[in-house]
Amino acid sequence: MTTRPQTPLLDTVDTPADLRKLKPEQLRQLADELRTEMIDAVGSTGGHLGSGLGVVELTTAIHYVFNTPEDRLIWDVGHQAYPHKILTGRRDRIRTLRQAGGLSGFTKRSESEYDPFGAAHSSTSISAGLGFAVANKLNKKPGKAIAVIGDGAMSAGMAYEAMNNAEQAGNRLIVILNDNDMSIAPPVGGLSAYLARMVSSSEYLGLRSLASKVANKIGRRVYNSLHKAEEYTRGMVTGGTLFEELGFYYVGPIDGHNLDHLIPVLENVRDSDQGPVLVHVVTTKGKGYAPAEDSADKYHGVPKFDVVTGEKAKSKAGPPAYQNVFGETLAKLAETDDRICAITAAMPSGTGVDKFAKAHPDRAFDVGIAEQHGVTFAAGLAAQGMRPFAAIYSTFLQRAYDQVVHDVAIQNLPVRFAIDRAGLVGADGATHAGSFDVTYLASLPNFVVMAAADEAELVHMTYTAAEYDEGPIAFRYPRGNGVGVDLPEIPQKLEIGKGRIVRGDESGGKVAILSLGARLEEARKAADQLEAKGLATTVADMRFAKPLDEEMIRKLAATHDVLVTVEEASIGGLGAHVLTMASDEGLTDGGLKIRTMRLPDMFQDHDDPAKQYDEAGLNAPQIVDRVLSALRHNSAGVEEARA
Ligand SMILES: Cc1ncc(C[n+]2csc(CCOP(=O)(O)OP(=O)(O)O)c2C)c(N)n1
Ligand SMILES: CC(=O)[C@@H](O)[C@H](O)COP(=O)(O)O
Ligand SMILES: [Mg+2]
Structure with a gap:
């Protein structure tokens, strides 16, 4: 039996309001317990571990200093938000992360008032934060927007489009650049090199020169408190940065694992009457968990793992991905x-x-x-x-x-x-x-x-x-492993716009299943079940959604009673193209039945993929049902009397 880690202080914190009752000197212990809890939880669920480990202290400090949820905290991508979820009323469900019916692996508006903006695709946080900040300004409402964005996410153009516009937010917008010198792989390009130069010690300014610069920029009150924080602060640079050119007050780089540095700096930024401010925080992906820190990908995304050894659950040997x-x-x-x-x-x-x-x-x-x-x-x-x-x-x-x-x-x-x-x-x-x-x-x-x-x-x-x-x-092609067919020694050049019949033939049958992509296996299984009910079934792998194999479709339409298209794609795909062609050419005028099977008109939640396909109605039994209902046959394959 595995035992949960002891977390006596974390046990007293359900929401950020509880956190704010703690004394600053208790925060180190809280962060340590938070990290332990997160490692234990992700060990049992799998998920994005390294990024969350790197922001344990930052998460603690932000919720301690800012008045969330009134202050809007927006995590870019959202894959690093597990510690945030634990501190914002979701600890009791943290071991349901990414499981059916459980917590999302990202931030999600429907999940919590502490998730003001959903994410998962990167580099949206500054734009969204600006929207919150400007709305508050227009409505004369209190509340800041804090966007936390990683160095990887900072490489996307959208982040710069947002910063280019951010001045109008004034001190209502705070951007925290979480620089761990990692994306999923090591980060690339000039910006990454620029950040690395900023972080390199040779470019740090002493705190005194920082303080005098900041005094001129963001006010005496901040200057005074920065002086108080002097001994805690590793070093800060202002002036002349790319971010300043874009209209931000730049503060940093600061050590994102040192709460004694983070708290006073964030307090100063919170109380500053000018902005927007960009705080450059330096962290380590995978921080505090040796197997993660030592790995090349810093445990960006992991399957379930043994918490003691860090050993990841092995996936079954099988066909190649x-x-x-x-x-x-x-x-x-x-x-x-x-x-x-x-x-x-x-x-x-x-x-x-x-x-x-x-x-x-x-x-x-x-x-x-x-x-x-x-x-x-x-x-x-x-x-x-x-x-x-x-x-x-x-x-x-x-x-x-x-x-x-x-x-x-x-x-x-x-x-x-x-x-x-x-x-x-x-x-x-x-x-x-x-x-x-x-x-x-x-x-x-x-x-x-x-x-x-x-x-x-x-x-x-x-x-x-x-x-x-x-x-x-x-x-x-899909996520995951292939189906186990032999890989060809010599690849074939496919004829553009030509599909292939993989079962039965064009010359006749009751049912033709036109499959596009990796549902083909399910289409074949469905064909077996239909044959068992006495319904001769042809299966075509269409290969092309465009151009369509019109010749094949015409032949199948002429020689079968029902055509069913199957694809793991939304409306507007193969089915829509086949229907359009059929109606243009009058293929259904003689009584041919066409049915299209595709992804449903909804955003499906996380689950095991097979179950997701079940929910989508794209597994073999559902293909069979669709055919039977088109033919008005009952589940035994016997034609029902018409009313
Ligand atoms: C638009 C988009 N492209 C690619 C991805 C895949 N992706 C998710 S996290 C990530 C790396 C993000 O790096 P960073 O922002 O530095 O965060 P870290 O994981 O280092 O904390 C990538 C490439 C994505 N989520 N969105
Ligand atoms: C957060 C993110 O966008 C990626 O880490 C993504 O989760 C990777 O997905 P795969 O596991 O399919 O590569
Ligand atoms: Mg990063």
């Missing part, structure tokens, strides 16, 4: 094609671009969290004759939609989009579901859109995309 199949295939293709490049937006391991980078470092580009830039960068490469693969999760590609339309599609540039995490993704929930890409891409002129049914198909599609220079081409 889709991302690795993609990365390795592309690396191989690039051996004989020096035009191939790979781009990731801060997800090198998640997309498999790390595998490509190992083999071809000069042609692999991690652009940081900057999907918009990544797509247009790829467009530039393509325009100059390269063969770029923009490997971006479906959900994150949403952010670059205008670049996809304006920079890629309108110019018909052959950018290859390797779209990982297509479909439902499990514990990350609605914010990370790859639901919409088929809809938003297959509606664009010039685009080719493919979906891989299994890992062998992914190999073929990667090769097909490499060889396709006529315009933009996308291929999507």
